[in-house]
Amino acid sequence: MAISRIIPVSERHSPQKTQTDRSRQSPATKNADGNDIELTDELIKAAMPRPRPVQLTKQQRWQAEQQQAIRDPEQLLELLQLNGPEHKSLLNSAKKAAKSFPLRVPLAFAQRMHPGDINDPLLRQVLPLGGELEQHDGYSSDPVSDADALVAPGVLHKYSGRALLTLSPACGVHCRYCFRREFPYADNQPSGAQLDTTLAWLSENKDVQEVILSGGDPLMLSDDKLSEFVEALEDIRHIRRIRIHTRQPIVLPSRVDDSLLDWLGDTHLQTVVVLHCNHANEIDDEVYAAMDDLRSSGTMLLNQSVLLRDVNDNVDSLCELSEAQFEGSTLPYYLNMLDKVTGSAHLEVEEQRAIEIVDGMRSRLPGFLVPRLVRDVPGYSSKTLIR
Numbered sequence: 001m002a003i004s005r006i007i008p009v010s011e012r013h014s015p016q017k018t019q020t021d022r023s024r025q026s027p028a029t030k031n032a033d034g035n036d037i038e039l040t041d042e043l044i045k046a047a048m049p050r051p052r053p054v055q056l057t058k059q060q061r062w063q064a065e066q067q068q069a070i071r072d073p074e075q076l077l078e079l080l081q082l083n084g085p086e087h088k089s090l091l092n093s094a095k096k097a098a099k100s101f102p103l104r105v106p107l108a109f110a111q112r113m114h115p116g117d118i119n120d121p122l123l124r125q126v127l128p129l130g131g132e133l134e135q136h137d138g139y140s141s142d143p144v145s146d147a148d149a150l151v152a153p154g155v156l157h158k159y160s161g162r163a164l165l166t167l168s169p170a171c172g173v174h175c176r177y178c179f180r181r182e183f184p185y186a187d188n189q190p191s192g193a194q195l196d197t198t199l200a201w202l203s204e205n206k207d208v209q210e211v212i213l214s215g216g217d218p219l220m221l222s223d224d225k226l227s228e229f230v231e232a233l234e235d236i237r238h239i240r241r242i243r244i245h246t247r248q249p250i251v252l253p254s255r256v257d258d259s260l261l262d263w264l265g266d267t268h269l270q271t272v273v274v275l276h277c278n279h280a281n282e283i284d285d286e287v288y289a290a291m292d293d294l295r296s297s298g299t300m301l302l303n304q305s306v307l308l309r310d311v312n313d314n315v316d317s318l319c320e321l322s323e324a325q326f327e328g329s330t331l332p333y334y335l336n337m338l339d340k341v342t343g344s345a346h347l348e349v350e351e352q353r354a355i356e357i358v359d360g361m362r363s364r365l366p367g368f369l370v371p372r373l374v375r376d377v378p379g380y381s382s383k384t385l386i387r
């Protein structure tokens, strides 16, 4: 044991030490041979009981990771080594743009970005830019007319047979192109007193067979709340299916934990998870493990992406994304044209270019790996298929 080691004189007294040095004032004690040993700070420290490492449950882990998400543009740029004097104006614009829609990026997602690359496709999705502050014709705070589709608190009824619930106002990541960045979540959360109204509406509307849990991101809620809610849906006989729109398994794969898998696997409703992933670099081994776990709970996995300028607007990137998804048993479902929300014009891809990209994908991939190119046109009874 370290405490019984005889300390060589050379270690005990360094020439720089003064009369007030604590080691000189330390009491001496004896080792097993009866010789004096001096209790230096190092020995005392070595003998102190050490705090036991805190063991987080999986649920605590994703919640802790969520709390530690990066919220400061300066911190993100520093992490990516984009903090030199030449990046000063980038930081200033990021700080200004973040005032209207704050930055939020889980560390697990930021770690998949390439340090030093200002054009990193993952960084472009989350970094506030000066372009967000410009006004452009045709861009608005509610580009898909969610307000017209609200039929009960937090219930959007746009398409026959389906109802979408804005279950959570929060997301693990803030995507700069989010069309609900100004959605009035405070008045539209099916919880508390509003929950009864929501469930009553679903019970009365017998044509609704599929409930889409969305938000925000529904997987920001605890599994206790989610499983309780799903149990309430199970009691409504005409509901057959729940569909979960989420980006959490991509940006924070630790969210796919045992308690999530338990209720997903236990419900008698059919379950579909529609992931939101825009670039193959978003998928690492932890994301693949999360996809595998979701699949093994009996859930069907689909993906929807948004076509974004300088992120994924080329055939190579999107083919790579489809292949990467399929490695994780996930089928590409929709490639969405940008919804023209205020502040996102710098990410728009022209429709003709989008058509060329999808045609290029079709010439390289089997049909089941080519997503449907669609646009959300307000007032239509389904998404509008472009290609």
Ligand code: SF4
Pocket (backbone or CB within 6 Å): 170, 171, 172, 173, 174, 175, 177, 178, 179, 180, 181, 215, 216, 217, 247, 276
């Ligand atoms: S995850 Fe979806 S809802 Fe959340 S910020 Fe991104 S696009 Fe918007």
